[in-house]
Amino acid sequence: MAAKVGVGLLGLGTVGGGVASILQNPSERHPLVGELELIRVAVRDLNRPRPVALDESLLTTDPSAVIQDPAVDVVVEVIGGLEPARSLILQAIAAGKSVVTANKAVIARHGQEIAEAAAAAGVYVLIEAAVGGGIPIIEPLKQSLGGNRINRVSGIINGTTNYILTRMAEEGAAYDAVLKDAQELGYAEADPAADVDGLDAADKIAILATLAFGGSVDRAAVPTDGISGLQGVDVDYANQLGYGVKLLAVAERMAESGDPLPLSLRVQPTLVPKDHPLAGVNGVNNAILVEGDPIGRVMFYGPGAGAGPTASAVVADILNIAGIRQASEGPGNVDPLLAASSWRPCALVDSGDIRQRHYVRFKTKDAPGVIGNVGGCFGQRNVSIQSIVQFNASDAGAEIVVITHEVSQRQMNEALDAIQALPEVSGLAAHLGCL
Structure with missing residues (x-):
């Protein structure tokens, strides 16, 4: 029997609890899930109620203790935010540990730094859960669609705003009232700015653009407009004219080629024709539409957030690493992979263009x-x-x-x-x- 793959978890919130629950209950799942063993879990407060029951001996308040534990092969970062998440990811890489993260903010801003560190250390950093929740989009862009010249990636990649816009369109409800409902249901944070101002979607489209076009982009330069200023009358007028309103994130090439390759990225409320594939994506669901040559259009659709979908993507990445580890003879045979690994320089065009x-x-x-x-x-x-x-x-x-x-x-x-x-x-x- 192959040796167990030790997993260290940084964070035990909504997503972390979902990951721990899957690892603790491998029955009826892929057989390789049974080969994953939860070794250590870093939490902020040992006395705080847990979303999943764990042996107290697994818990620590010191993230470094998880990273440095010799039995941990894969470090899973689900604490969110820029720091200390970025530093902990780099610390894990330096310790020779592969990393799985759901942190779109860190990858969007520091993906190249992390990619270079992972390549130097010969470890994996996988990020399927960073974009689209449970929707498999990262690996398809890296592998399944690798034979295509991608021309455009667009999508609804924030479930909170999509829920709000769906309610506004279907019920004629006011933005403020629906936002309050979204907060009470747990779809929106107490401070919803990252969602409603488009910042979360901008992080995600920056990552998808890096994957699709092969070079890192300047996250800070992505034109971003959210839905907080959107009025119900415009949703109503759009409906009368044959459109729905969605918060769309778009990345597209502006030329056949170039050095650097010119790209256009944007996040904004957008009228979508009712016969467009994205028009029927409602509620908290996400969808990413990839357009390329020769494949044409491919759409990835599903739940974009929450404990279950995001934990599913995290565990998929752990299984990916575990499968490669079992198939190879040792860590020296690992080919470093990171979604943000690039092969060409890319540059965002002036917003006026x-x-x-x-x-x-x-x-x-x-x-x-x-x-x-x-x-x-x-x-x-x-x-x-x-x-x-x-x-x-x-x-x-x-x-x-x-x-x-x-x-x-x-x-x-x-x-x-x-x-x-x-x-x-x-x-x-x-x-x-x-x-």
């Missing part, structure tokens, strides 16, 4: 010629309009909603500046992306 369709809503006077003047400002800047509709005309004014064809962000901004300078336009009330 990003091209897409747009949805905009203006508050205006209800007067003759307003629509013509708005359209004229767009036309003078070569912004082609798909549709222009007036809503809610009254003595108090009107609202004009415009959907454009694809145009650069720079042209769009110039047109918006000109329109807002018109005396009959009182303001730009909303500006969203549009597929």
Whole structure:
């Protein structure tokens, strides 16, 4: 019988508890799960209630004790945040331990540093749980789709915002009321900024872009707009025009090739046509749409967060390492793998060069010629309009909603500046992306 694979766990919260539960109950799972042994678990407070019952002898408040334990082969980091998580991951690598992490914030910002350390140490760092919860997307991008030239990766990769937008669309509920419900249900944190401001999705699309296009990207340079300013009226207007509203994260190549390869990344509320594959992704579910040559379109769909789905992805990575370990003759045969390992330089284009369709809503006077003047400002800047509709005309004014064809962000901004300078336009009330 092969030797047991020792697992050390850093963190025993929602995800950590889910991982421990799987390892403690291997029956009816893949046979290799039975070869995994939970050796040590680092927790913040030994007296805190646990999501899973564990022998007290496994627990410690010292993460280094887990990392340095000679019986630990794989260190699982599920404490979250940037520090001490980054330092602990690097410490585990330096100790010759392979690492599994669900930490998208660390990988998005320090993936290259971690990749280089893992390569030098000859160990694995696997991150399936960092993006998409239980959806297998990391390994497919690294391996199954490796023969394709990826052109675009887009998706709904934050379950909290998708739950909120689904409720707003289906019930006409107000954003603040649905956010409160999401917090009570545990979908949103007490401080929901990482979710509703798009920061979580930006971390994840930075990781997916690195995988898809083969080079690290500057996470801080990803244009990011969340849903906290989204008004229910725009969700309603979008529905009337044949669209749903989703918080989309998008990464796409801007040229056939280049050195560095030019990429466009963005996170923003976006109108999605109702016949688009992403339009039917509702509730807390996630979906990632990969478009490449020669495969065409492939969509990965499933639960994007929670103890069960995320723990499933973590254990899958542990099994991956355990399987390779059993198939090899020793650690010297390990080929270092990290999702963020690169083969080409990549660079984000200037945000003004990003091209897409747009949805905009203006508050205006209800007067003759307003629509013509708005359209004229767009036309003078070569912004082609798909549709222009007036809503809610009254003595108090009107609202004009415009959907454009694809145009650069720079042209769009110039047109918006000109329109807002018109005396009959009182303001730009909303500006969203549009597929």
